[in-house]
Amino acid sequence: MSIQGKAAIAGVYEHPLRWAPHKTQYQIMAESGRGALEDAGLTLKDVDGLFTSGVSGMGIVSLAEHLNLNPSYLDSNSIGGSSFVSHTGHAAAAIAAGYCNVALILYGSKWSSDRFAIGTGGAGGGDPSEQFENCYGPTTVGDYALTAQRHMHEFGTTSEQLAEIAVVTRRHASLNPLAKFRDPITVQDVLTSRLVSSPLHLLDCCMISDGGGAIVVTSAERARDLRKKPVHILSAAESCYHTSAGMRDLTDAAAKQSGPTALARAGVAHKDIDMAMIYDSFTITVLVTLESLGFCKKGEGGSFIQNGRIGLGGELPINTDGGGLSSNHPGMRGIFLVIEATKQLRGECGERQVKDCQLAFCHGTGGTLGLRHSGASLVLGI
Amino acid sequence: MAEEKKYKKPLPRIDEENKPFWEACARHELYLQKCRSCGKTFYYARGFCPEDLSPDLDWVKCSGKGTVYTFTVTRQNQSAGFRDNLPYVMAYVELEEGVRMLTNIVGCKPEEVKIGMPVEVTFEDATPEISIPLFQPATK
Numbered sequence: 001m002s003i004q005g006k007a008a009i010a011g012v013y014e015h016p017l018r019w020a021p022h023k024t025q026y027q028i029m030a031e032s033g034r035g036a037l038e039d040a041g042l043t044l045k046d047v048d049g050l051f052t053s054g055v056s057g058m059g060i061v062s063l064a065e066h067l068n069l070n071p072s073y074l075d076s077n078s079i080g081g082s083s084f085v086s087h088t089g090h091a092a093a094a095i096a097a098g099y100c101n102v103a104l105i106l107y108g109s110k111w112s113s114d115r116f117a118i119g120t121g122g123a124g125g126g127d128p129s130e131q132f133e134n135c136y137g138p139t140t141v142g143d144y145a146l147t148a149q150r151h152m153h154e155f156g157t158t159s160e161q162l163a164e165i166a167v168v169t170r171r172h173a174s175l176n177p178l179a180k181f182r183d184p185i186t187v188q189d190v191l192t193s194r195l196v197s198s199p200l201h202l203l204d205c206c207m208i209s210d211g212g213g214a215i216v217v218t219s220a221e222r223a224r225d226l227r228k229k230p231v232h233i234l235s236a237a238e239s240c241y242h243t244s245a246g247m248r249d250l251t252d253a254a255a256k257q258s259g260p261t262a263l264a265r266a267g268v269a270h271k272d273i274d275m276a277m278i279y280d281s282f283t284i285t286v287l288v289t290l291e292s293l294g295f296c297k298k299g300e301g302g303s304f305i306q307n308g309r310i311g312l313g314g315e316l317p318i319n320t321d322g323g324g325l326s327s328n329h330p331g332m333r334g335i336f337l338v339i340e341a342t343k344q345l346r347g348e349c350g351e352r353q354v355k356d357c358q359l360a361f362c363h364g365t366g367g368t369l370g371l372r373h374s375g376a377s378l379v380l381g382i
Numbered sequence: 383m384a385e386e387k388k389y390k391k392p393l394p395r396i397d398e399e400n401k402p403f404w405e406a407c408a409r410h411e412l413y414l415q416k417c418r419s420c421g422k423t424f425y426y427a428r429g430f431c432p433e434d435l436s437p438d439l440d441w442v443k444c445s446g447k448g449t450v451y452t453f454t455v456t457r458q459n460q461s462a463g464f465r466d467n468l469p470y471v472m473a474y475v476e477l478e479e480g481v482r483m484l485t486n487i488v489g490c491k492p493e494e495v496k497i498g499m500p501v502e503v504t505f506e507d508a509t510p511e512i513s514i515p516l517f518q519p520a521t522k
């Protein structure tokens with residue numbers, strides 16, 4: 001069974017706050033849900049599928065309770081920041097199978113105001129692999145830095161090239177009124193920001209903010225008569241890469257498995273994609289993901305991202321909202337990839353609008369490139 | 383007892399699968415597992431082969447030698463045991479036996495660490511029962 005053409009995104013909402021100490025996580029989710037349902041022209045009573053991540057083990061049931069919902073389909077797949085990209089694909093499949101009609105995907109987080117040190121705090125989990133890792137001081141930044149260092153060694157990728165990604169992303173943020181950091185930066189600014197974990201500088205890293213968002217997915221048929229132009233979910237694919245029993249090539253990402261699969265399932269090629277939302281936890285995440293997805297050859301990401309190619313007006317504009325590097329990153333960013341791609345496809349992005357945007361690619365990375373991570377790819381079209 | 387108090391980094395949780403590995407480390411010996419059924423050598427320690435799920439495994443003593451596959455000099459980590467030891471080098475070392483393991487590089491300045499650098503295992507006694515395998519520049 002293919003999901004192609006069976007489900008569509010009918011509503012989206014990005015919570016405007018980046019700092020929300022006066023709200024609860026569940027309140028951010030409810031406010032986002034209200035916004036997305038209003039965007040779609042639907043109400044809470046229409047919702048029969050509920051999706052979330054970033055809550056406690058059984059938190060999705062508490063969320064349903066908090067919203068006073070009795071959904072017939074629940075999914076709190078938790079694979080890191082990519083979770084919400086994954087939820088969008090799962091929602092499309094559930095709708096195609098007839099398991100629900102209106103899916104609401106919710107995210108809310110206060111990781112900034114809660115002072116959660118996701119990037120540079122220690123690791124302390126009980127999973128089997130962690131017993132061979134936590135004693136060595138892995139941090140999120142450090143885990144990605146391991147990939148960056150190896151990529152530089154094998155392919156000659158430079159800190160200047162990584163910095164260029166942060167610079168372009170900041171330029172996009174300057175066109176997004178909601179973005180947290182909007183003042184332009186230069187390559188030199190990135191290179192002179194302090195090293196957090198070599199070779200990654202502070203400005204190679206995404207921020208930690210508060211925030212949230214929501215997505216409404218329904219059948220293509222139903223979406224046709226709703227408030228906004230439907231954005232069709234053409235395909236979805238997932239994957240995970242890990243330490244591979246000691247044999248992992250650190251310069252590859254899970255995107256290598258899910259990306260080509262998603263393109264093939266949608267029946268489109270790289271050159272057909274008008275814009276891409278690439279999870280940018282760090283500059284290196286973008287570079288390795290673009291290579292792994294096949295937008296350029298392995299090792300050539302450093303030159304691929306140069307000369308305006310990934311900026312607005314370029315061949316493949318990415319992260320037009322300003323990304324996690326400059327707009328927002330409340331711990332997990334997957335939902336914003338789908339929200340921004342949807343707005344671009346609807347032509348609602350104002351100054352940062354990609355011209356004639358008909359086909360968008362989203363790829364979420366959850367976890368860390370250096371240890372283990374998930375990948376979730378999505379092809380969306382108008 | 384004083385030594386136990388001093389060591390603040392997280393300790394591995396010893397379980398049925400990884401116990402022989404950590405017992406060997408306590409004797410300052412580094413062991414890998416090799417599957418008797420398919421011949422696969424792997425890291426980290428498991429109770430089965432991650433190629434064919436066979437429980438029929440041999441413990442193989444490593445030479446303790448390898449090269450740095452990649453590394454990072456971590457300058458920020460707020461957690462206990464690490465915040466007082468900045469900067470430190472976290473690395474993947476590729477062992478002579480072919481597998482890559484996460485570790486720390488010690489015994490040299492962080493700026494001296496390079497990819498491809500020959501290293502050898504050394505052990506830090508965290509508690510009387512637990513020693514952590516680390517790597518230092520090879521002596522010969």
Ligand SMILES: [Zn+2]
Pocket residue numbers: 417418419420421422431432433434435436
């Ligand atoms: Zn085997």
